[in-house]
Amino acid sequence: MNNALNQLQPYPFEKLRALLAGAQPPADKNPIALSIGEPKHRSPSFVAEALSANLEQLAVYPTTLGIPALREAIAQWCERRFGVPAGWLDAARHVLPVNGTREALFAFTQTVVKRADSSQEPGLVVSPNPFYQIYEGAALLAGAEPHYLPCLAENGFNPDFDAVSAETWQRTQILFLCSPGNPTGALIPLETLKKLIALADQYDFVIAADECYSELYFDEQNPPAGLLSACAALGRSDFKRCVVFHSLSKRSNLPGLRSGFVAGDAEILKAFLLYRTYHGCAMPIQTQLASVAAWNDEVHVRANRALYREKFDAVLDILAPVMDVQRPDGGFYLWAQTPVDDQTFTRELFAREHVTVVPGSYLSREVEGFNPGAGRVRMALVAPLAECVEAAQRIRHYLQGL
Numbered sequence: 559m560n561n562a563l564n565q566l567q568p569y570p571f572e573k574l575r576a577l578l579a580g581a582q583p584p585a586d587k588n589p590i591a592l593s594i595g596e597p598k599h600r601s602p603s604f605v606a607e608a609l610s611a612n613l614e615q616l617a618v619y620p621t622t623l624g625i626p627a628l629r630e631a632i633a634q635w636c637e638r639r640f641g642v643p644a645g646w647l648d649a650a651r652h653v654l655p656v657n658g659t660r661e662a663l664f665a666f667t668q669t670v671v672k673r674a675d676s677s678q679e680p681g682l683v684v685s686p687n688p689f690y691q692i693y694e695g696a697a698l699l700a701g702a703e704p705h706y707l708p709c710l711a712e713n714g715f716n717p718d719f720d721a722v723s724a725e726t727w728q729r730t731q732i733l734f735l736c737s738p739g740n741p742t743g744a745l746i747p748l749e750t751l752k753k754l755i756a757l758a759d760q761y762d763f764v765i766a767a768d769e770c771y772s773e774l775y776f777d778e779q780n781p782p783a784g785l786l787s788a789c790a791a792l793g794r795s796d797f798k799r800c801v802v803f804h805s806l807s808k809r810s811n812l813p814g815l816r817s818g819f820v821a822g823d824a825e826i827l828k829a830f831l832l833y834r835t836y837h838g839c840a841m842p843i844q845t846q847l848a849s850v851a852a853w854n855d856e857v858h859v860r861a862n863r864a865l866y867r868e869k870f871d872a873v874l875d876i877l878a879p880v881m882d883v884q885r886p887d888g889g890f891y892l893w894a895q896t897p898v899d900d901q902t903f904t905r906e907l908f909a910r911e912h913v914t915v916v917p918g919s920y921l922s923r924e925v926e927g928f929n930p931g932a933g934r935v936r937m938a939l940v941a942p943l944a945e946c947v948e949a950a951q952r953i954r955h956y957l958q959g960l
Contacts, residue, residue: 565698569691570920577905583912590949592937593914595740595890597811599865599940602858605812608848615843622835624655628846631853632804632819639772640786646795651824654831655841655849658816659770659803660692663734666801666820667696669833670764671731674701681731686717688741688922688931690768693734702731706923708930715744715893719754727761738771738782741921741936742893743886745775751788758799764826767802770818771889773809773859776867782888786821797822808890809859810852817841817849866890869939869946876950880957892937893918897960900935910959911952 574593583589623629629649636642636653647653656662667683674680683697687706697704705726707717716739733754737746758765767785775782785802794800805818820827834840841849870885873892877883882895896903900917907913915935922931939946 560699562699562701566695567691570916573920574904574914574916577901577917578908578914581905581909583908584910587912587952589912589914590941590945590952591914592939592941592946592949593916595808595938595940596813597808597890597940598942599811599862601811601814602852602855604855605810605815605848605852608851609815609844612844612847615847618843620840620843620846622831622840623650624841625843625846626650628655628850628853629653631850632821635853636786636821639781640784641790642786643790643795646790646797647821648824652797652821652827654820654827654834655846656803656818656820656834657839657841658807658813659768659805659818661816661839662803662818662820663690663692663766663768664696664699665833665837665839666766666803666830667693667700667702667732669830670766670826671697671700671702679703679729682726682729683732683734684722684726684730685734686736686739687925688918689734690736690740691921694923697732704923705730706925708925708928709739709742709744710930715739715742716746716750719750719757724761727757727763730761730763733758733763733765734768735765735785736768736771737784738774738886738888740771740889741891741916741918741931743771743889743891745782745887748783748788748791751783751785752792755785755788755792755794755800763799764823765800767800769802770805771808772804774863774866774890775888776863776870776885778860778863789822796824799823799826801826806849806852809862811862812852815845815848815852817845817852865943866939869943872943872947873939873950876947876954880954890939892939893934894937895934897957900931900933903935907953907956911956913949913952913956 633647633649680703682705683702684705685693709715801822807813918931918934
């Protein structure tokens with residue numbers, strides 16, 4: 559067996575199940591899960607229609623590179639969304655369809671990490687802390703060492719990149735970014751992205767920007783910048799050392815479609831395509847054609863954002879008077895501070911109110927005796943409005959009883 563598997567920690571939801579084991583929630587209250595970030599809004603009907611209209615493609619082997627129509631649709635969406643000048647993104651070289659960002663983030667790390675020999679220190683995969691657990695697992699299984707940058711309230715829940723030592727940057731092979739962040743909802747400013755690109759050039763590492771929440775924001779007139787925006791602003795038409803990850807799961811409420819893309823540096827994507835060819839993870843053609851329909855439409859995405867705005871408004875009206883919680887910059891999570899430790903809060907809330915949240919400490923790692931997620935919980939506002947409102951009322955009731 560691969561001995562690196564022994565380094566993997568239990569997934570947060572395994573820890574959550576163990577925490578809640580034996581708790582007896584009130585039978586007269588229906589369960590409400592704010593724990594899993596699975597979109598519950600209706601999937602676009604036209605995507606399902608495109609899928610069903612192309613089921614004859616089940617008889618065809620898909621190629622790993624994907625069909626030109628999908629790569630072109632993705633390239634054009636990036637141009638519209640992130641201000642990339644027309645023609646910069648060559649759909650044949652700078653874009654690669656993937657089966658959702660989770661699989662792609664893991665496989666990408668295996669492609670990029672250069673394994674150290676016995677005389678060398680392992681390379682670093684640097685990520686925010688708290689973080690999406692795939693970054694850590696992918697790093698360990700690629701033979702790299704995870705390195706965590708705390709995301710604290712005093713820094714807007716973004717890492718303090720200025721505090722990172724030159725020695726750390728020197729060892730860095732991949733810098734993972736997540737904007738809007740999971741679980742914090744923090745956005746990385748455009749100027750920070752530009753500075754990070756300069757650091758990547760100076761120290762020769764790859765920036766892997768996980769932007770799967772990028773289309774969940776509050777101001778329709780000011781969509782958040784992404785790493786491609788920074789490349790465009792810098793005139794960086796080759797996207798050197800820059801790769802972005804996007805998905806239809808959150809944007810279009812299509813988590814079951816398993817459809818996303820990776821875009822950026824053509825040389826890196828060439829190597830990633832080679833890895834994926836052996837990995838055997840081509841996207842079915844009927845899924846690709848349905849994805850073309852999704853990337854070409856923004857009406858359903860704006861409607862999706864409106865639903866989330868309504869839920870955030872309603873829930874924050876209920877919780878803000880009794881809890882330290884603020885509207886995030888983006889995404890669909892609340893990153894709330896708890897008046898008791900986060901595990902006690904989570905277990906008691908479940909036992910008394912039948913509402914499930916995730917302890918922040920389960921989404922973070924303790925470094926030098928400090929866990930930046932401790933004392934917070936993540937609440938995913940994915941359920942319908944009425945359920946989110948009821949959950950907020952129950953949380954308020956629980957807090958008022960402390």
